[in-house]
Amino acid sequence: MHLKDKGSALTAVMLLAGFLFLFIGIYRGESIIVFEKAVNICLECIGIG
Amino acid sequence: MVKNKNGNDGFRHIIQAVWTLITNAYIIGFIRGKIYQGKIKNVCVPGLNCYSCPGAVASCPIGALQAVIGSYEYKFSFYIAGFFIIIGTLMGRFVCGYLCPFGLFQDLLNKIPLKFKINSFKYDKILRYLKYCILIIFVILMPIFITDIIGQGFPWFCKLICPAGTLEGGLPLVALNDAMKSAVGFLYGWKCFILIAVVILSVIIYRPFCKYVCPLGAIYSLFNPISAFKYRINTDKCINCNMCANICKMGCNPVENPNSMECIRCGKCRSICPEEAIEYTFFNSHKNR
Numbered sequence: 417m418h419l420k421d422k423g424s425a426l427t428a429v430m431l432l433a434g435f436l437f438l439f440i441g442i443y444r445g446e447s448i449i450v451f452e453k454a455v456n457i458c459l460e461c462i463g464i465g
Numbered sequence: 466m467v468k469n470k471n472g473n474d475g476f477r478h479i480i481q482a483v484w485t486l487i488t489n490a491y492i493i494g495f496i497r498g499k500i501y502q503g504k505i506k507n508v509c510v511p512g513l514n515c516y517s518c519p520g521a522v523a524s525c526p527i528g529a530l531q532a533v534i535g536s537y538e539y540k541f542s543f544y545i546a547g548f549f550i551i552i553g554t555l556m557g558r559f560v561c562g563y564l565c566p567f568g569l570f571q572d573l574l575n576k577i578p579l580k581f582k583i584n585s586f587k588y589d590k591i592l593r594y595l596k597y598c599i600l601i602i603f604v605i606l607m608p609i610f611i612t613d614i615i616g617q618g619f620p621w622f623c624k625l626i627c628p629a630g631t632l633e634g635g636l637p638l639v640a641l642n643d644a645m646k647s648a649v650g651f652l653y654g655w656k657c658f659i660l661i662a663v664v665i666l667s668v669i670i671y672r673p674f675c676k677y678v679c680p681l682g683a684i685y686s687l688f689n690p691i692s693a694f695k696y697r698i699n700t701d702k703c704i705n706c707n708m709c710a711n712i713c714k715m716g717c718n719p720v721e722n723p724n725s726m727e728c729i730r731c732g733k734c735r736s737i738c739p740e741e742a743i744e745y746t747f748f749n750s751h752k753n754r
Contacts, residue, residue: 434550445538450506461620462515
């Protein structure tokens, strides 16, 4: 396989893996944890908690 | 051919500013001293943008990562790992150069004219590894292992280090919200001290936070050599004049390594090159100017 094609294949595999991970994360409910953290003021982030 | 050494900086700063406004578009939050609580807050922005900024309409990926792996339910975040893989594979540290509000903040500070500017110093190269240590220790290990009695960890990077949180969240919320004002203590002072240090250093050194501290930059840097967006040197055109290496404020040498982990894709090297020998590719499709 040409080096350029190998690079493209790697990029495609990485993107597929990324979307797979993302959907697994959503399925596991991780986005809800992110949401719950983000809609409340994060006291640690602002230096109070 | 004499070229403008600021290159495409003006265009880049416009993109940075527009992106900062889009991702912090909840203007009413700055008036009320409250944060946005809409549904898109479960989505992350690519850059370092505190979700406790009154204007923030989405989440900070570093904060979100610590929130998930610090929860008692999960010790690995597929959601955030997937997000990093997608963004990193597409853009690498292009995010740092174009889509990070805290990067824009440092860029602007570095424009303050000062005779005493430092491009490189003795421990510069070694200090670049500090951001990987901060990523592993403060963003990953501490939220997982230092927990309360129910197994809930804290976002230690946000709590102890992140100056973006102080700038975007801490300062406006404390200024606008009386309850927050009354709760200010030592930690707030410590975080303000870090922010002031970053501000002063940013005037002297180009993007010190990105170079030495930022865990998000550390993550994206791992993707720079393999990302879809890449630089490449046209060796037929390159005359080895070294102008690209001399202009680079991140200390990269594009001729030696056009996809260095430190390159934030600011494009200064491309702009200064007299032979237009630095080209970029996206998914290996060659683009010129």
